[in-house]
Amino acid sequence: MFEIQPMNADDYRQRTRRSTLMIALIFLALAMALSTAAVTLFGEPGGDNLRFNIGGVFAAVLVMAALMRKLFWHQQWMAPAVYSWQLKRSLMSITNVMHHLKAAVEAGDPDAMKLLRFYHLGLSQMHQLDGNSSDDAQLHREMEQHQARMQALGIDIRQTRLDPAWLDALKRTPR
Structure with missing residues (x-):
């Protein structure tokens, strides 16, 4: 994890x-x-x-x-290089199923919402660490919208851990 x-x-x-x-x-x-x-x-x-x-x-x-x-x-x-590699690998594993993730979020799946929140937080940190501010405005708008939706549903927005079960469940979802 x-x-x-x-x-x-x-x-x-x-x-x-x-x-x-x-x-x-x-x-x-x-x-x-x-x-x-x-x-x-x-x-x-x-x-x-x-x-x-x-x-x-x-x-x-x-x-x-x-x-x-x-x-x-x-x-x-x-340690910083290893951390960065693990962060990017985690984000890529989510990017690979993004079309399923967005559909599950739209359907209101709480685990998918947590997974998208982790993705947003991780992507934001990666941009910060790499000094890449080109996509910050768009990302922050998406993050705020998603955060507001999670809060409205009573889902904890502090999703700093990637639970592999979330990805497994998403991959098992009928396409």
Whole structure:
């Protein structure tokens, strides 16, 4: 279950830039080291060693993927990037069923209304974190209208958790 966490946008951007730079530098060092090692071990002096260089870079990609999953993903310096990835993944899972979600909201389904509220809150935070204010006015109008409808029906508007059961129920709804 994903939960929206309060986060300072400036701090988020600074920390994600730093973690991106660290990952890029580690990848660059790995690619150079593995390419050099491949050419040294298997290459020919003065020969065409392009395939060994490419092989070293490919090996670096595989090593970086393993490092990301097994080591870096759980480090504190990666927390903002991991949070952002999880937020965007959660929003995409809702976007994939948006046509069903809007129909269920129109029909007055309380779980669908909660899901749409989570989507609005998550999307608003994503725009804030990414510094994207281009769609803010439209999003805020939709959020206010939906919030008012939820309040009129007595549904709690504090929907900061994505309950996977809401998505499952929506997917099972007859099309």
